[in-house]
Amino acid sequence: MSAQPPTRITRRFKELRRSGELGLVAYITAGDPALEASEQIALALAEAGADVIELGVPFSDPVADGPVVQRASERALRCGTTLGGVLDLVKRLRTKTQVPLLLFSYYNPVLxxxxxxxxxxxxxxxxxxxxxxxITPEEAGEYRGAMRARGLDTVFLAAPTSTDARLKMIAEASTGFLYVISRTGVTGTKDALAEELPALVRRVRAATALPIAVGFGISLPEHVSLLGGLADAAVVGSALVAEIEKAQSAEAAAKAVATKARMLKEAARRGISRREPTR
Amino acid sequence: MTATSQTWPDARGRFGPYGGRYVPETLMAPLEELERAYEAARADAEFMALLDAELKNFAGRPTPLQFASRLTEHLGGARIYLKREDLLHTGAHKINNCLGQGLLAVRMGKKRIIAETGAGQHGVATATVAARLGLECVVYMGTEDMERQRLNVSRMRMLGAEVVGVNAGSRTLKDAINEAMRDWVTNVRTTHYLLGSVLGAHPYPRMVRDFHACIGREARAQILAAEKRLPDTLVACVGGGSNAIGLFYDFLGDASVKMVGVEAGGRGTGLGEHAARLAFQAGFSGARPGVLQGTYSCVLQTPDGQIAATHSVSAGLDYPAVGPEHAWLAEQGRAEYTAASDEAAIDAARTLARIEGIIPALESAHALAEIILRAPKMRREEIIIMNLSGRGDKDMEILSKYL
Structure with missing residues (x-):
């Protein structure tokens, strides 16, 4: 691994640690409502200060997602979005922005x-x-090998139910950052963060030196501010996807998500990040 | 018995290349906990005795192995025996697994159980066991299936279960499983997911198989008593594949016993018109190995990995993937898989009703359609056992259109 040059993701988290700023990871479903729209929306998110953009690959049976992302997947599939199409979107985005791009998918389309x-x-x-x-590290041997050979990061999830032994395994399998699910459940917004979250993040911190992003249920500036003292980044998904769902056009969607992202990034800048020396 | 055929799955839940555990991280520790609890329970003589007593006194085991004398005469070939799982309490084999997992849930201290259902038989069996054991019960069911299996919806509600309609996707079994998985991932600490077939992540395919293996164990002893020899052929319908594996499992080591799984041939061989995942030799298209709902198996899908729509007149067979152990039995050539059309199944149901006085479930009628094709080509001294996995009361609304 050390032979690989660091990805844009690793470099961005290094910069964030240096500045003591909480990162913002923004999720959208690619192809919702069309791939051309996703291009505009992603560029608007990058412009608004998103540190990493997650491009969701739509899947017919998204068991880990709540209703908002389920509907987005349906819209994306209805207009014919495929994994190949999402990769073409990445290619087009890459000619216009250097924002770190993470593909977010269920296993079957990749397989x-x-x-x-x-x-x-x-x-x-x-x-x-x-x-x-x-997929969890147990089933990910060949996938990790394939990704590593191309210098790509493999981000794995840690959950409130993960035991310390599992956290250790997840940390070993992850590169770039580690994604902590804030609560048991599917994606979607909630009013308050889980009370158990600080303890969970501390357990993950003990298992890894990787940056930690916290997602599921994060939609409001006060959530982001709270995470400032705790994590390296906040992941916002359903809250952005809901803006896209409401918007009447691609331009309006891009504008709405950018406004939301800017507000959240502002909270992230104000929040106090954890003050540990950079490694 | 050969040792190898009976030692699957391996420690990682694999049947050859199939099976495994493909779920969000939140479910991994609970699945590990379930696996440990199940291993402990099956090694506990007291637990197994309790389960046996419930199977006997509450569910009605052992079920008869009936010689279908008039059907045998009518078809003019092999001697046909019916394993009468339709006579169990709630009307199908599903209760075997529900009692096993229900008692396990109690042992694990879970107060709430959730389930998915297609035809409603698993939902009814789950609701029944929940009532018997004093557990809260929520059943997810596609709204299309609720429409075609209305009687079972009422039965579940009568038993005190909450039935939640699922309006996503094809509004059938697959979508009900998605929604049950979302519930489980949210309430995993208090809830046991009582999965109803040999599907899903390890240890479900193995555990559900084990709870249904009593079907084949009994049938083996019963046929040896009746005919002093093993059967030549076993036939069962395959949706997820729980009743089929229940019948097959105890015979896997008997090389002379042929096994035939019958899938839903629906109304055509094109993708979307059927639910035949393993009967590709019969020309059914669209199945490839893939991952759906926790397990790696044969899945009906588009070239870019989206799960395909399926069709069957029978809600219990209307599902795009098949249990991983069946995929492995098919790959090894140990079992043969074929399909029966909607029409052939309905004809078969009518035949059994009129010749043997039994109205079968539309699912089981698919197996019967295969018997009707196969038995006349077999010699008169050959023996077939068919798993009559459920009774047809629930299907009367559909069947009454064909009277």
Missing amino acids: QMGLHEFAAAAADAGADGALITD
Whole structure:
């Protein structure tokens, strides 16, 4: 691993640690409502200060997602979005922005493309890594090898139910950052963060030196401010996707998500990040 | 018995390349906990005795192995025996697994159980066991299935279960499983997911198989008593594949016993018109190995990995993936898989009703359609056992259109 040059993701988290600023990871479903719209929206998010953009690959059976992202997946599939199409989107984005791009997918579309074919195509397109919702380190041997060979990050999830032994395994399998699920459940917004979250993040911190991003249920500036003292980044998904769902046009959607992202990034800048020396 | 055929799955939940555990991280520790609890329970003589007593006194085991003398005469070939799982309490084999997992849930201290259901038989069995054991019960069911299996919806509600309609996707079994998984991932600390077939992440395919293996164990002893020899052929319908594996499992080591799984041939061989995942030799298209709902198996899907729509007149067979152990039995050539059309299943149901006085579930009628094709080509001294996995009361609304 040390032979690989660091990805844009790793470099961005290094910069964030140096500045003591909480990062903002922004999720959108690619192809919602169309791939051309996703291009505009992603560029607007990058412009608004998103530190990493997660591009969701729509899947027919998104078991880890709540209703907002489920509907987004349906819209994206209805207009014919495929994994190949999402990779083309990455390629187009990469000619216009250097924002770190993480592919966010269920396993089956990746498996059908072929793990090595996927890694090669993602690297060629200019993606920085992937997060596969429904594989854990146990089943990820070949996938990790394929990704590593192309210099791509593999981000894995840590959950409130993960034991310390599992956290250690997840930390070993992850590169770029580690994604902590804030509560048991599916994606979607909630009023308050789980009370158990600080203890969970501390357990993850004990298992890894990687940056930690916290997601699921984060939608408001006060959530982001709270995370400032705790994590390296906040992941916002359903709250952005809901803006896209409400918008009447691609331009309006891009504007709405940018406004939301700017507000959240402002809170992130105001929040006090954890003050540990950079490693 | 060969040792190898009976030692699957391996420690990682694999049947050859199939099976495994493909779920969001939140479910991993709970699945590990479930696996440990199940291992402990099956090694505990007291637990197994309790389960056996419930199967006997509450569910009605052992079920008869009936010689279908008039059907045998009518088809003019092999001697046909019916394993009468339709006579169990709630009307299908599903209760075997529900009692096993229900008692396990109690042992694990879970107060709430959730389930998915297609035809409603698993939902009814789950609601029944929840009532028997004093557990809260929520059943997820596609709204299309609620429409075609209305009687079972009422039965579940009568038993005190909450039935939640699922309006996503094809509004059938697959979508009900998605919604049950979302519930489980949210309430995993208090809730046991009582999955109803040999599907999902390890240890479900193995555990559900084990809870249904009593079907084949009994059938083996019963046929040896009746005919002094093993059967030549076993036939069962395959949706997820729980009743089929329940019948097959105890015979896997008997090389002379042929096994035939019958999938839903629906109304055509094109993708979207059927639910045949393993019967590709019969020309059904669209199945490839893939991952759906926790397990790696044969899945009906588009070239870019989206799960395909399926069709069957039978809600219990209307599902795009198949249990991983069946995929492995098919790959090894140990079992053969074929499909029966909607029409053939309905004809078969009518035949059994009129010739043997039994109205079968539309699911089981698919197996019967295969018997009707196969038995006349077999010699008169050959023996077939068919798993009559459920009774047809729930299907009367559909069947009454064909009277």
